[in-house]
Amino acid sequence: MTQGTSDQSEREITITRLIDAPRELVFEAFTDAEHLAKWWGPEGFGVSAAESDPRPGGAFKIVMRGPDGVEYPVDGVYREVDPPTRLVTEEAALGDDGRKLVEAVTTVTFADRDGKTEITLHARGVALTPEAVWMLGGMEAGWSQSLRCLEDVLTGSVDRQIVLMRMFEAPRELVFEAFTTRAQVEQWWGPDGFSVTTEQMDVRPGGIWRFTMHGPDGTDYPNEITYDEISPPELLVYTHSSSPEANDPSFRSTIALDDMMGSTIVTMKLVFDSTEARDLVVDKYNAIEGGNQTLGRLEVFLAGAKV
Numbered sequence: 001m002t003q004g005t006s007d008q009s010e011r012e013i014t015i016t017r018l019i020d021a022p023r024e025l026v027f028e029a030f031t032d033a034e035h036l037a038k039w040w041g042p043e044g045f046g047v048s049a050a051e052s053d054p055r056p057g058g059a060f061k062i063v064m065r066g067p068d069g070v071e072y073p074v075d076g077v078y079r080e081v082d083p084p085t086r087l088v089t090e091e092a093a094l095g096d097d098g099r100k101l102v103e104a105v106t107t108v109t110f111a112d113r114d115g116k117t118e119i120t121l122h123a124r125g126v127a128l129t130p131e132a133v134w135m136l137g138g139m140e141a142g143w144s145q146s147l148r149c150l151e152d153v154l155t156g157s158v159d160r161q162i163v164l165m166r167m168f169e170a171p172r173e174l175v176f177e178a179f180t181t182r183a184q185v186e187q188w189w190g191p192d193g194f195s196v197t198t199e200q201m202d203v204r205p206g207g208i209w210r211f212t213m214h215g216p217d218g219t220d221y222p223n224e225i226t227y228d229e230i231s232p233p234e235l236l237v238y239t240h241s242s243s244p245e246a247n248d249p250s251f252r253s254t255i256a257l258d259d260m261m262g263s264t265i266v267t268m269k270l271v272f273d274s275t276e277a278r279d280l281v282v283d284k285y286n287a288i289e290g291g292n293q294t295l296g297r298l299e300v301f302l303a304g305a306k307v
Contacts, residue, residue: 008133008261012124013140017147021154023110023117027084029150030108036062039150042142043165043267054081060089084110093135101132104139119147134261141258141265148256148267160278162270164291170302172257175264176233178298178305179255188301189213191290205230209238233257240270248284249277266295 019026029035031054037047041064048071049063056078064072076091086109093102104125111118121143127136152158168175178184182201189196193216200210209225222242229237236255242248251272258265268291272278281287 008137009127010125011136011139013122013143015119015121015140015143015147017119017121017151018113019117019119019147019151019154021117021151022115023084023112025154026117026119026150027087027110029154030087031078031081031083033060035153036060039153040064040146041149042138042145043149043163054078056081060091079105080107086110093132095129100128102127102135102139121147137261141260144256144258145265145267148254148269152269157271160272160275162268162278162282162287162291164268164270164288164295166266166292166295166299167260168264168266168299168302170264170305171262172233172259172264174305175257175266175298175302176236178302179236180230180232184301184305188297189294190297191293192297203227203230228252249273249281251277251281266298268295 029039031052033050033052036052037050040047040050040062044067046065047062048065049061051062052058052060054060058078058081060076060078062074062076064074066072073094074091075094076089078087078089080086080088086107088105088107090103090105092100092104095101102125104123106121106123108122109120111120123139123143125136125139127133152161178188180203182198185201186196186198189211190213195214196211197214198209198211200208202208205227207227209227211223211225213221213223215221224241225238226241227236227238229235234257236257237253239250239252241250249272251270254267254269254271256267256269258267270278270287270291272281
């Protein structure tokens with residue numbers, strides 16, 4: 001769950017997330033440099049350097065590297081360190097010349113929930129230069145994606161998942177509707193040249209979407225999706241299975257929709273039971289290219305829907 005304001009020069013957000021890991025481990029992941037390097041930053045980013053001195057007044061430094069190789073340094077200071085329950089930091093995103101572009105204060109609390117950890121992250125940021133407004137606009141999306149990356153690392157799903165991402169020039173409500181409305185999803189779901197026939201679509205937790213994908217060569221591919229979690233307009237979680245005849249691996253898919261100043265970043269994460277199962281689907285069905293083609297068809301559909 002996320003909440004945020006719409007002010008462009010100042011932004012305040014609150015994100016709550018439940019992670020299936022003990023809070024001692026989650027707290028360590030927020031304060032240990034080796035852990036930070038594994039998850040800090042939006043989807044598709046990496047960390048080229050990380051330093052951390054987790055004590056009141058201690059400093060930390062993280063250098064994120066984007067998919068294009070550009071680096072984004074973050075300097076910070078720990079203001080409160082109360083393991084494993086509370087963490088308060090001040091941080092600044094820096095430009096190439098070392099100038100501060102964005103300043104922020106971040107408070108994170110860690111609550112035990114029957115062995116799992118509920119994270120509540122509150123951040124308030126200020127853009128110090130006009131060109132930094134876009135960075136501030138992405139603060140909520142960036143933190144949401146970072147926390148999802150943290151969960152992937154702590155639950156061990158990184159090596160057995162497929163991740164697809166794309167930004168759409170459309171509001172989250174419109175994109176979410178395209179995923180959850182039968183008349184709309186049938187117009188774009190599937191790789192290029194495929195079409196879809198729906199036998200049943202009941203979009204609610206426990207509900208089922210049963211459909212057949214028709215390949216360009218006339219081959220039919222029966223599919224069944226069971227919805228596990230639905231939180232409009234930001235989250236859709238389901239379990240996907242194919243027909244017993246196909247005997248293909250099932251997987252759990254999370255579709256996250258993050259707002260980016262009126263546009264929507266869609267992240268589709270397909271998590272399999274094993275690396276071998278993931279590789280089988282990638283090799284047998286060219287799943288990564290097919291997924292990217294599917295998002296491309298969604299982009300075309302949304303562009304037409306706005307006309």
